[in-house]
Amino acid sequence: MHIQSVLHPAGVEAGIVSHLWWVMFWTCAVVWVAVAGGMLLALRRGRARTAPGSERVLFRNVLVATGISIVALVWLLFESVLTGRAQENLSTQHSLHILVTGYQWWWDVEYENPTPSLRVTTANELHIPVGRPVIVDLFSGDVIHSLWIPNLQGKIDLVPGRLNTLTLEADRPGVYRGQCAEFCGAQHAHMALVVVADPPDIFERWLTANRAPAPPPGNPSQVRGKEVFERGPCAMCHNITGSLASAHTAPDLTHVASRSTIGAGTLPNTRGYLAGWIVDPQHIKPGNYMPPTGLSDEELQAVLDYLETLK
């Protein structure tokens, strides 16, 4: 994963934001050096204060300092407006549309398509093609969240009852970390989003693979796991297309085995961590909305066997 930083832009929008940051940094650095230098000079010349005509010099200096401050502020305002314009005027031709909904404390991700069967739903992982603008429509299912993928774009809020839109484009392949940037409750810090930018052909392959329903279970343990999932508490909240589980109040698990993390970036997606998560999610992420499942050892192992097939 790339270092999560606004100073390492990997996309057009982040590049524009980063440019503004450097303009502000150097402008402020020059102003700071000038002020500090002026202050040192004044300290050295302090004794001349009572010299005749010193009040006129003081007045002139105040005028010069005020003038410079106004010029610097107008310059920064001008650069900010230019940045906003540049962001707005980016081409969104042939763009990809994704709908991201923030929940306490995970991200629901839907790839829009006029044909309902071609839509893809996933969670906590955003796959995007390199070199193609992506329009992300943002909603919230509960409280205000904020999506921030520093390497790709500035942050934007997800507000209940309101649609906000973000455009981003990655210019090179990579895995970038995004996160919720607005305090939204106890597990705000565990609300990360992994963004995978792939060359267009690899992205299309991912999209096609994710359109498919979950593969049928192969061995008896996987069959048993699917049965436990469908008849147990899991199906009350989760969806696995291709099974009887079709609830949508928790992350979609149709292709959960293909994702790199669980609990919205809280833990790596391995069998051991997944087992710990299923047995006692409250221990790992206190306050989250997944209750303890109360599965027996045998049921747990079967469910893990089944979940591992959901590539």
Ligand code: CUA
């Ligand atoms: Cu969602 Cu902070």
